[in-house]
Amino acid sequence: MSHDCNLIAINEYEIDPAKTTKIVSLLDECFPDTFDGRSYFKQLPHFRYLVFQNEALIGHMGVDHRVIKAGGKAIRIFGIIDLCVKPDHRRTGIAGRLLRSVEALAEKSNVDFLVLMGDDDTLYKSNGFEHVSPAMTRWLAVEDVESVSVIEKDLSNCFLIKGMKSDNWPKGKIDMLGHLF
Ligand SMILES: CC(C)(COP(=O)(O)OP(=O)(O)OC[C@H]1O[C@@H](n2cnc3c(N)ncnc32)[C@H](O)[C@@H]1OP(=O)(O)O)[C@@H](O)C(=O)NCCC(=O)NCCS
Secondary structure, eight states: OOTTEEEEEEEGGGOOHHHHHHHHHHHHHHSTTTSTTOSOSSSOOSEEEEEEETTEEEEEEEEEEEEEEETTEEEEEEEEEEEEEOGGGTTSSHHHHHHHHHHHHHHTTTOOEEEEEOSSOHHHHTTTOEEOSSOEEEEEEEOSSSEEEEEEEEOTTTEEEEESSOSOOOOSOEEEEEEOO
């Protein structure tokens, strides 16, 4: 990541219309035909990390602060959502820096685990994440900004975690207590 880049953390409620427009545009470029003009996929995140180069938004990561249940235990997580980097700025370490930023915040807070869903685990494994397997998970299905049903499915192919307070993920069923990010 070059020196003229500026990384900020911002609460969702502080994001102004100008920044929202930039977020919508970056998400649409990085995840085509997915966001339907929204700045969020299923639900607003609690806060976001944004990377700017001058006025241009070139990196994004949403974070959900949530309690979920795993193996009968309530655990506090930061859920990492919609991590993306503008195509012509990829492979310069921006995503890695975003992951390290949220990890540093989690380490000094009461968050037990970082959690994310990733089909390609390359970036995440090289940043210390590991798969939960099995990962029988319940969540609220949200489609087109509507609650649809509660789904239960094994997500071991994409459920990735990184321990903050301990590496002992409670084995057993997982309940997201809300939508899947
Ligand atoms: C995945 C992504 C955020 C990586 O951003 P980045 O700033 O290029 O990442 P970094 O420079 O820190 O690290 C690069 C490493 O990420 C890994 N990587 C590349 N594409 C990836 C992907 N789609 N998913 C996971 N890891 C990926 C590779 O290991 C790469 O290392 P290499 O260059 O040695 O092959 C970026 O490619 C992107 O925005 N992709 C489109 C959106 C997306 O798929 N986001 C992930 C949602 S889970």
